[in-house]
Amino acid sequence: MPWPSRRICPPPPAIEQALIEIFGESVRQVRVIEYSWYCALHLGARATTRRNRILVRGSAEFFWADTDLILHEYFHVLCQWQPRRLTIWRYLVESARRGYWHNRFEREARAFAADHHTRFCYLLKPGPATRKSSISKIDTPDLLSMMHAPSADRLDYSEPATPVPHNLPMKNDAC
Numbered sequence: 001m002p003w004p005s006r007r008i009c010p011p012p013p014a015i016e017q018a019l020i021e022i023f024g025e026s027v028r029q030v031r032v033i034e035y036s037w038y039c040a041l042h043l044g045a046r047a048t049t050r051r052n053r054i055l056v057r058g059s060a061e062f063f064w065a066d067t068d069l070i071l072h073e074y075f076h077v078l079c080q081w082q083p084r085r086l087t088i089w090r091y092l093v094e095s096a097r098r099g100y101w102h103n104r105f106e107r108e109a110r111a112f113a114a115d116h117h118t119r120f121c122y123l124l125k126p127g128p129a130t131r132k133s134s135i136s137k138i139d140t141p142d143l144l145s146m147m148h149a150p151s152a153d154r155l156d157y158s159e160p161a162t163p164v165p166h167n168l169p170m171k172n173d174a175c
């Protein structure tokens, strides 16, 4: 079966908006490329990153359905590659010293994804046009009552987040 065409796939609008809320900056410069040969060369990897690029092994559709992976990879690009904290050389040195799981670039990305996953999923839920502005208008007592109402569309930070490696197969972790 021939390898599908490599293609740049912009994020769906809701995901782009949620990423802007999470990272506090535009994500337009980050290109997500599906069916990447480069990624396929990294055995077992579902995605890999370079400056302003996320290279996905399979279809972008699966990438956009994996909320943990999205946060993990955008963190690599926006918070590590972009400020030049991450370079190929530094990553190789770090991996040689500590391996994949314990290298600091991966630990940081896993921690960020775990810390922001619940909020990211909340921002992606269908609801008011802009959740940020709707929440900012609620004063504290109303927010508290909303969070304690059993059927309310609430924020729930009690759910444990399980960090997963981005280059190992995993079940779909979509919201």
Ligand SMILES: [Zn+2]
Pocket: 072, 076, 105, 106, 109, 166
């Ligand atoms: Zn990673």
